Amino acid sequence: MAETYTHAEVEELLGVYALDALDGAEAAEVEAHLATCPRCAAEVLEHREVAALLAHSGSPAPDGLWGRISDSLSVPPPVIDFDRASLARADIDSRPTGRRGWAVRAGALGLVAAAVLIGILGVRVRDLDRQIDQIDATDLAVKQALADPGADVVKLTSADGTVGGKVVISSAGPDFLVASDLPALADDRTYQLWGVVEGNVISLGVLGNQPDVVSFETSGRVSTFALTDEVAGGVVVSTQAPVATATLDS
Amino acid sequence: MDRGIDLSDASDAAVVVAIGRWREDALAEAYRRHAGAVFALAQRLIHDRAMAEEIVQEVFVRLWDAPDRFDPARGSLRSFLLAQCHGRSVDLIRSEESRRAREDREHMQRAEAGYDLEHEVFDLAMAEQVRDALGDLPEGERRAIELAYLGGHTYREVAALLGEPEGTVKSRIRAGLRRMRSSLAAAGVGGTA
Numbered sequence: 001m002a003e004t005y006t007h008a009e010v011e012e013l014l015g016v017y018a019l020d021a022l023d024g025a026e027a028a029e030v031e032a033h034l035a036t037c038p039r040c041a042a043e044v045l046e047h048r049e050v051a052a053l054l055a056h057s058g059s060p061a062p063d064g065l066w067g068r069i070s071d072s073l074s075v076p077p078p079v080i081d082f083d084r085a086s087l088a089r090a091d092i093d094s095r096p097t098g099r100r101g102w103a104v105r106a107g108a109l110g111l112v113a114a115a116v117l118i119g120i121l122g123v124r125v126r127d128l129d130r131q132i133d134q135i136d137a138t139d140l141a142v143k144q145a146l147a148d149p150g151a152d153v154v155k156l157t158s159a160d161g162t163v164g165g166k167v168v169i170s171s172a173g174p175d176f177l178v179a180s181d182l183p184a185l186a187d188d189r190t191y192q193l194w195g196v197v198e199g200n201v202i203s204l205g206v207l208g209n210q211p212d213v214v215s216f217e218t219s220g221r222v223s224t225f226a227l228t229d230e231v232a233g234g235v236v237v238s239t240q241a242p243v244a245t246a247t248l249d250s
Numbered sequence: 251m252d253r254g255i256d257l258s259d260a261s262d263a264a265v266v267v268a269i270g271r272w273r274e275d276a277l278a279e280a281y282r283r284h285a286g287a288v289f290a291l292a293q294r295l296i297h298d299r300a301m302a303e304e305i306v307q308e309v310f311v312r313l314w315d316a317p318d319r320f321d322p323a324r325g326s327l328r329s330f331l332l333a334q335c336h337g338r339s340v341d342l343i344r345s346e347e348s349r350r351a352r353e354d355r356e357h358m359q360r361a362e363a364g365y366d367l368e369h370e371v372f373d374l375a376m377a378e379q380v381r382d383a384l385g386d387l388p389e390g391e392r393r394a395i396e397l398a399y400l401g402g403h404t405y406r407e408v409a410a411l412l413g414e415p416e417g418t419v420k421s422r423i424r425a426g427l428r429r430m431r432s433s434l435a436a437a438g439v440g441g442t443a
Contacts, residue, residue, distance in 0.1 A: 012417075012420050012421065014424060015420065015424030016420055016423050016424070018427070019395070019398040019399045019427075020337050020398075020399075021399075021404050021405045021408065022405065023406070045324055045329075047428075048325060048332075049325055049326060050427050052287075052333070053430075054399055055290065055294075055332050059289070060285075061288070061289045062289060062299070065285070065303050066285070068303075069277075069306075069307050073311065074314075074315070151271075
């Protein structure tokens with residue numbers, strides 16, 4: 001709708017707008033203005049805070065109502081939007097991640113060749129650049145994993161904080177590496193994901209030079225994740241310092 | 251492994267983050283904190299317990315389905331939930347013209363008679379500072395705000411009920427809300443910054 005009210009005219013309406021005391025046409029005029037005027041938008045929010053105090057009540061809600069609400073909730077929904085996923089991640093991302101102590105583990109990476117258990121743990125990696133439908137399916141799956149109340153999200157972090165990526169650990173089903181913010185490597189290089197399971201360093205997958213979202217499954221509990229930059233095709237044992245790491249809370 | 255946050259001590263913002271992770275106990279916590287006020291407002295507006303309960307249900311299910319619509323940087327969760335409750339209640343009132351006309355007559359009688367018992371009971375549930383701040387308003391501002399917010403009337407209806415020009419009612423409502431905000435802020439109430 002084209003905005004026809006002046007700023008001053010809208011200002012006069014902010015109080016009644018905040019109290020839902022405008023009719024539809026005038027409310028639409030105010031809304032059009034609010035979309036472009038942060039000062040007026042802030043004033044409406046202030047009025048609503050005051051109005052909320054007018055509605056103050058110490059009374060509890062009626063008995064039985066919560067039960068009906070609980071019964072009507074969708075848990076979990078088949079699809080969630082990215083905003084919701086972002087909201088959920090914001091909390092988890094604030095938790096400490098495992099940068100400390102990786103130097104010790106990095107050394108271990110080169111020392112435990114005999115303990116590499118690729119296959120034994122049933123590791124399965126899918127490069128989602130291959131098929132669009134697979135990408136869609138994985139996007140949906142990772143969204144569902146992010147919505148899972150039992151899932152955990154840990155952030156992979158480089159020493160200087162410039163390299164990221166997130167590992168989504170599901171309570172059931174595959175886990176995911178969300179690596180869309182990793183810088184692309186040269187064509188003859190690849191990222192490789194590693195996990196430390198009971199002191200053993202396991203390759204969790206060769207991800208390609210520009211990974212997006214990758215799913216993987218392990219039968220053991222990973223205590224630390226690490227990403228390394230390797231020659232294309234990947235390596236059995238890494239001698240590289242990791243580009244990013246994450247340690248799970250025990 | 252840390253699976254979540256301690257909701258009993260969590261801020262409203264943290265509770266909504268947990269709702270974003272489909273934690274029903276987080277929604278239950280938000281309900282425990284705010285459903286009483288949401289229900290009281292809905293019932294005050296529509297005078298129908300069953301419909302008020304439906305609105306409360308709608309407000310909390312919407313919070314469950316779309317928690318990202320709440321932005322803690324833009325105000326409190328309570329004002330967010332109450333604004334949704336108020337808007338939905340008013341929509342309901344205004345969609346029923348006959349009911350509207352009946353309530354107009356009732357409110358006209360109240361406006362003429364002054365204070366009503368129901369209102370007095372409602373007032374008693376307010377925090378003392380809020381009651382004082384409302385009571386300190388000039389009568390015209392107080393009455394206009396009450397009829398608009400707690401009566402669910404448009405400002406044109408308020409003007410008709412009070413026999414005042416529409417422009418006067420607009421100005422009084424805005425001035426009254428700003429005056430209340432200042433006095434509540436001075437009393438340390440509301441966190442309305």
